[in-house]
Amino acid sequence: MKRPLKPKEIFIEANASCQLRCPTCPTTSKGYPPAVGSGHLSFADFQMLTDNNPQISSVVFDNRGEMFLNPDLLKIIEYGHFKKIKLSAPSGVNLNHVHAGVLEGLVKYGFREILCSIDGATPEIYSRYRVGGDFITVIKHIKTINKYKAQYNSLFPQLRWQFVVFGHNEHELPQAR
Numbered sequence: 001m002k003r004p005l006k007p008k009e010i011f012i013e014a015n016a017s018c019q020l021r022c023p024t025c026p027t028t029s030k031g032y033p034p035a036v037g038s039g040h041l042s043f044a045d046f047q048m049l050t051d052n053n054p055q056i057s058s059v060v061f062d063n064r065g066e067m068f069l070n071p072d073l074l075k076i077i078e079y080g081h082f083k084k085i086k087l088s089a090p091s092g093v094n095l096n097h098v099h100a101g102v103l104e105g106l107v108k109y110g111f112r113e114i115l116c117s118i119d120g121a122t123p124e125i126y127s128r129y130r131v132g133g134d135f136i137t138v139i140k141h142i143k144t145i146n147k148y149k150a151q152y153n154s155l156f157p158q159l160r161w162q163f164v165v166f167g168h169n170e171h172e173l174p175q176a177r
Contacts, residue, residue, distance in 0.1 A: 009058040010049075014067035014076065015040040020094055021131040026064075040065075043072040043079070050083050057084070063091040068098045074105045081109035088113040092162055094130060095138045103141060107148035111157040116142065119164045121175040128168050 016039060018025070050056055059080060061067045067089055070076070080087045092115045106114070118138060120126030126135035142159060149155070163169075163176050 006053070006055045008055055009060065010053075010056055011060045011062045012041060012049075013063070013065055014061040014073060014089075015065040015070040017069065018064075018066045018094070019069060019097060020066070020133050022129055023131065040070040040072065041076065043075040046072070046076045047079055050079070050085060058086045058088070060091075061087065061089045066094055066097070068093060068095065068102065071099060074099065074102045077102070077105050077109045077111055086110075086112050088157075090115050090160075092117040094133055095141045096130075096133045098141055103144045104148050106145060106157050107152050107154050110154070113156075113158045113160070115160045115162050117162045117164070119162075119166065120169050121172040125169045125172050129164070129166060 050059075067073060077087060087109075088111070090113050094117050105111075116138070117130070118126060118135070119129045120135065123135040126138075127133060145157065145159065161176070163173070165173065
């Protein structure tokens with residue numbers, strides 16, 4: 001008799017769409033199968049999933065979309081904290097659009113890790129790949145997160161910078177470092 005699976009860590013999408021139009025990204029070029037769709041994880045679905053699976057101790061928001069476009073993200077983060085679930089986004093976010101309160105919520109509710117996709121060290125070079133993105137806004141959001149980390153005396157979320165090297169941005173590597 002097979003025992004039912006009881007995962008402790010799950011990988012799910014907080015949001016399966018993106019507002020940017022990065023040239024080689026499969027999310028914006030429709031490179032993923034249509035079955036994936038473009039919706040977002042609702043708070044009710046997250047609550048039901050975690051309530052029905054109390055063994056879950058880690059949720060990784062992963063990969064195809066921009067999680068910050070999810071209008072329920074703050075409630076999801078808060079509920080994850082209440083349930084003592086470690087939340088992270090180690091596969092990349094663009095941080096261009098964030099709903100009110102979410103940046104503080106990341107710190108206040110102990111979101112563990114965020115990989116920030118910033119492929120440039122200046123607005124001009126950043127926007128060559130992150131089409132529709134705003135470098136100044138992204139840096140402002142990072143500074144706001146760091147301000148809240150100081151205010152709450154928190155190490156979280158740990159921020160990592162992803163700089164994908166292309167011919168148009170490799171000259172900015174020293175400045176990025």
